[in-house]
Amino acid sequence: MTRTLFGTDGVRGRANTYPMTAEMALRLGAAAGRFFRRDGTAAHRVVIGKDTRLSGYMLENALTAGLTSTGMNVLLLGPVPTPAVGFLTRSMRADLGVMISASHNPHQDNGIKFFGPDGFKLSDDAEREIEAILAGEIALAQPQNIGRAKRIDDGRGRYQEYAKTTFPVGLRLDGLKVVIDCANGAAYRAAPEVLWELGAEVIPVGVAPNGTNINDRCGSTYTQTAAEAVVAHGADVGICLDGDADRVMILDQTGKVADGDQIMALLAARWAEEGRLHGGTLVATVMSNLGLERFLERRGLRLERTNVGDRYVVEAMRRGGFNLGGEQSGHIVMTDYATTGDGLIAGLQFLAEMARTEQPASALAQSFQTVPQMLKNVRYGAGSQPLAAAAVQAVIADAEARLQGSGRLLIRKSGTEPLVRVMAECEDEVLLAEVVGSIVAAVEAAV
Incomplete structure (x- = not known):
């Protein structure tokens, strides 16, 4: 079934x-x-x-x-x-x-x-x-x-106390000014309180939920609001969660965004140095950037890719006995600490690196140079099967041939919305735009 x-x-x-x-x-x-x-x-x-x-x-x-x-x-x-x-x-x-x-x-x-x-x-x-x-x-x-x-x-309080135990003993956040954007979502009380209790000066954003403003121009999918707060308050770092706080994006002191790939690269390199990265392997999805894969390879580490969805990342981690994985979208799964993506705990690990190294966020948030990537979504109606159309399949085959050896292509249906997601990576940005544009046009025609 x-x-x-x-x-x-x-x-x-x-x-x-x-x-x-x-x-x-x-x-x-x-x-x-x-x-x-x-x-x-x-x-x-x-x-x-x-x-x-x-x-x-x-x-x-x-x-x-x-x-x-x-x-x-x-x-x-x-x-x-x-x-x-x-x-x-x-x-x-x-x-x-x-x-x-x-x-x-x-x-x-x-x-x-x-x-x-x-x-x-x-x-x-x-x-x-x-x-x-x-x-x-x-x-x-x-x-x-x-x-x-x-x-x-006291369920929230129990979780907050546990989250603090994942922060290294002996380190504090004293002297760090942190913008925390909770997307008017589930962590609107938990995240600011944990950061304050660890010693940070906290600038909260997206902490006034009214039932209809969750993820509305705030949070991990709309980092501009937090970026403006970082710059306006002269903050050292910004942490952007999504509505249920299982995703995170990090902002450096200039407001520049580090996505899940960059966060995973930092943690993987650090954990490997400490002998903590099980199997020398990071688990991520097919959406993660080629730059991440090359970054790991240069350090003798391996990237294992899965289908999109943090649950598939976790399943691969459990099968292989790996302890670090996640998604470019900001799910960071650390099975030493949590059973699923945890935006707050991932943010704490980044802050711990800032406190340990005394380096600015900008020095830690960009571990590798990304390969140009383009993602476009095409919405379709109920019962529509645009990827089955012969014309769409022909355009996809042509795009794959053009990218051979210089990039990669990923076409899939979203598992949570009626969208066809068209993603490609290529060093040649002109070619990248051409292949994505041709596929999007073909899918739109089929829809």
Whole structure:
């Protein structure tokens, strides 16, 4: 059975539109509850976190109803980062963790991500089983076995205390002025408080969520706001998180952006020097820049590529016993510290390097020269299969032939939005623009 409901990062869609309706969330909660209660015993619990979207209230209540209807006891965390759910699922000995968030997407969207009892996101096979349960008649609990729901008031505080333990003992952030942009999202309280407690002078941005301003002209997908704050306040560094704080972008003292590739390069080189980089390998996706691969090769290190999606990065890391991976988009996965991408903890590792080396952010944020890369998206309608069109396939084949030996091409459908993503890398920027433009035009014509 193939997955039709789950994408590369849980279930996503526009709020109050299938599959992000209260009715569907209730059934999804019941199916997930039944999946984790297959042994029929009574002592089962699930933790639920969410970001700051208005629709989070609706989905939280619906999921709670579905989960308790199958006998799961629900612990409600309120607004917390996605990595906090992974951490607390394991810490609180829960059978299941749920995060209600559409990550970097606008407030109109929402999503539901599931974590297993080990704190890692569910596998494709587990999601297929949940879909199979969802498609049938879901067995409900007997009246005396219906689950309970309870608010956990200190979930955020528990995560904050853990996040601080990942910062090296003996180092402090005294004297560092840090802009932290929380995207009006899940980390709007946690991130500024952790940085302040470690000694930084904190300039908060995007910390006034109102339900509809998450990721709106702020955060990791819109770094201009934080960059302006860095320059205006004379800050030493900027940290930009996304709506659920599992992604991060770093800004140097001039406002220049370092993406996930640059952050991973810095950490990989540092960890390799310390003998901490397991297998001498960094795991990243097919989207990571060729410059990163060449940077690692010069140091005798290896880049292992996966499909797009931090879950696939984590799966490859676990298979190979590797402890560092991530995505160009800012997911930085450090399994020594977390079970998923953690923007705050990744930002702390960068700050630790600043404190340890006493170098400015600009000296640490650009480890390698990127190969020119171009990415363009083409939106398509329901039922459309533009990549299957013969004309599109012919243009792609021609582009691949033209790039042979001088670059690479990646064409794929997004796993979270109805988009065809056209990405190419090439030292020759004229050729780069030509091949991307030809493919985009062909896809648009097919759409």
